[in-house]
Amino acid sequence: MVKKIYTVLIFLLTFALSFSSNIKNVRFNSFPTQVVFDLDETKPIYISEYDETSRTLFVEVGGVTDHYDKKVTNKLPKYVESIQEYKYDGSHGFFLKLQKNIFHKVSIRKNPNRLVIDLSKSRNIKQYTVVIDPGHGGKDSGAIGIKNVKEKDIVLNIGKYLRDELKEDFNVVMTRDRDEFISLTNRSRIANKKGADIFVSIHANSSNQSSHNGMEIFYFSKKSSPYAASVARYENSFGEKYGENTSSIVQIAGEIAYNKNQEKSIPFASNLTKNLSKTMGMRNRGIHGANFAVLRGVNCPGILIEVGFIKSPKDYSIINSRSHQKKMAKNIAEHIRNYFY
Ligand SMILES: [Zn+2]
Numbered sequence: 001m002v003k004k005i006y007t008v009l010i011f012l013l014t015f016a017l018s019f020s021s022n023i024k025n026v027r028f029n030s031f032p033t034q035v036v037f038d039l040d041e042t043k044p045i046y047i048s049e050y051d052e053t054s055r056t057l058f059v060e061v062g063g064v065t066d067h068y069d070k071k072v073t074n075k076l077p078k079y080v081e082s083i084q085e086y087k088y089d090g091s092h093g094f095f096l097k098l099q100k101n102i103f104h105k106v107s108i109r110k111n112p113n114r115l116v117i118d119l120s121k122s123r124n125i126k127q128y129t130v131v132i133d134p135g136h137g138g139k140d141s142g143a144i145g146i147k148n149v150k151e152k153d154i155v156l157n158i159g160k161y162l163r164d165e166l167k168e169d170f171n172v173v174m175t176r177d178r179d180e181f182i183s184l185t186n187r188s189r190i191a192n193k194k195g196a197d198i199f200v201s202i203h204a205n206s207s208n209q210s211s212h213n214g215m216e217i218f219y220f221s222k223k224s225s226p227y228a229a230s231v232a233r234y235e236n237s238f239g240e241k242y243g244e245n246t247s248s249i250v251q252i253a254g255e256i257a258y259n260k261n262q263e264k265s266i267p268f269a270s271n272l273t274k275n276l277s278k279t280m281g282m283r284n285r286g287i288h289g290a291n292f293a294v295l296r297g298v299n300c301p302g303i304l305i306e307v308g309f310i311k312s313p314k315d316y317s318i319i320n321s322r323s324h325q326k327k328m329a330k331n332i333a334e335h336i337r338n339y340f341y
Helices: 002-016 151-166 184-193 226-241 255-280 313-319 322-340
Strands: 023-030 033-039 046-051 056-062 080-088 091-098 103-109 114-120 129-134 171-174 198-205 215-220 284-290 302-309
Touching (some): 056 114, 129 151, 151 171, 151 198, 215 226, 255 284, 255 302, 255 322, 302 313, 313 322
Parallel strands (some): 129 171, 198 302, 215 284
Antiparallel strands (some): 023 033, 080 091
16 A cells, blocks of 8 residues: 555656646535545546555545645544545645445546545445437337338437446436337436436437438527427427327426526537537537427436438438447447536
8 A cells, every 4th residue: 555655646746747736625525425625627637546455545636736724634524434634745645444335436527626536335336317318219210211210210229329338337217228109208207207417319310301411419498490490390299299298398497497407408519519420420410409398398408419310321321320320329428428527
């Protein structure tokens, strides 16, 4: 342990010369149980080591130019037996002796910038819930494309690949993981019941003109352009077709949450569409706000991805290929990870 820490120290000191990240505050959260170090840097230099025998977790932040000088050892967080603090030239270290059978996870989070130690009795520490919503299903095939390919099948494949990419790090909930019919109302109900932190609905676009191609992402908005409104109307029409009154799906979040959710959805959608279209070699049709029934009822940031046009030969060859579906899922997963961490 001592030797390890010495090595760590040398490592940190080397970086300390070129970076600075200061601890602004240390807090303990009780639900979920966390020790939080607020930092003034997005990409801090830090290191963490855990010694099983002594049950000691060592965390050190490097590049410290201004030491945090409030004493953090007066009060102990849950699951922690003791804390020892060490200040070195250019770095700040903490030894946390954990109680028996406590698991930990150290991560860097953004907004605000912080280093978080999650502590739990469960080995499986997952903080965020991602709800994946493959559109349509069962009697509702969605749009029909080239060679009679069905939207419901393409989006289910992508959804399942996305789940596989995320399940290690997130609580992943799928509104459907097989070919079954789920009403739009129930999709948002599932998301809210599971406490979704983000909702990702996957669809494929349709147009009678085969020259229309590319991907685009929608977020919920009460106002929309005529184009975005027409896409929302089209997707909502499937709900209506199967007996659902989509206008009865109420927006659950209040005005403040509505603005906040939209504020979070827009940059996420915008980064994703730029990067994903590039990765897939597809046209980027941008992001649009529209009144999608499925997004309206969800009480968290949510997006609806139209992964491509099912009747466009160019898009069809991409979105109907397993390897491309996997590639797409990988890229979406990366953006979801960046959104949270
Ligand atoms: Zn659809």
